[in-house]
Amino acid sequence: MKAGPVIELNWKHVRAGGADGVAAGLSSLCLVHCLLLPFAMATFPALLVGSGLDHGPSWLHWAMLGLAAPVSLWALRRGLRVHRDPAYWRMALFGFGLMAAGAMAHGHGLLEQALTVLGGAVVAFAHLHNWRARRAG
Numbered sequence: 001m002k003a004g005p006v007i008e009l010n011w012k013h014v015r016a017g018g019a020d021g022v023a024a025g026l027s028s029l030c031l032v033h034c035l036l037l038p039f040a041m042a043t044f045p046a047l048l049v050g051s052g053l054d055h056g057p058s059w060l061h062w063a064m065l066g067l068a069a070p071v072s073l074w075a076l077r078r079g080l081r082v083h084r085d086p087a088y089w090r091m092a093l094f095g096f097g098l099m100a101a102g103a104m105a106h107g108h109g110l111l112e113q114a115l116t117v118l119g120g121a122v123v124a125f126a127h128l129h130n131w132r133a134r135r136a137g
Contacts (some may be wrong), residue, residue, distance in 0.1 A: 029067075094129075
């Protein structure tokens with residue numbers, strides 16, 4: 001009987017992937033907030049009416065962006081040292097720009113949600129490709 005494939009673990013790649021994973025997760029918090037809040041409002045409207053939680057405070061968007069950006073830039077910098085491709089930096093900066101525009105559009109309904117969701121997805125996409133390029137390099 002033939003043995004299965006041997007999986008070799010390279011800890012350098014695990015640490016790099018972990019940083020990109022954490023950064024992508026933090027940037028996705030805005031995405032989750034924007035997608036789950038309307039669901040919560042539809043499911044539990046009586047709990048949210050008049051609570052001030054009908055949309056979330058403006059500072060929450062900036063706080064999530066402030067948490068995600070430094071970790072993201074750190075992970076992207078680590079990747080840049082290996083693969084030397086600044087495209088992932090540009091992509092993430094564009095995504096953070098969209099997320100910041102979404103935070104500035106706070107209270108403008110679908111515009112805010114669209115900008116934030118798209119920005120979070122772009123940043124997560126940048127980290128996925130940064131992780132792949134780092135692993136290949």
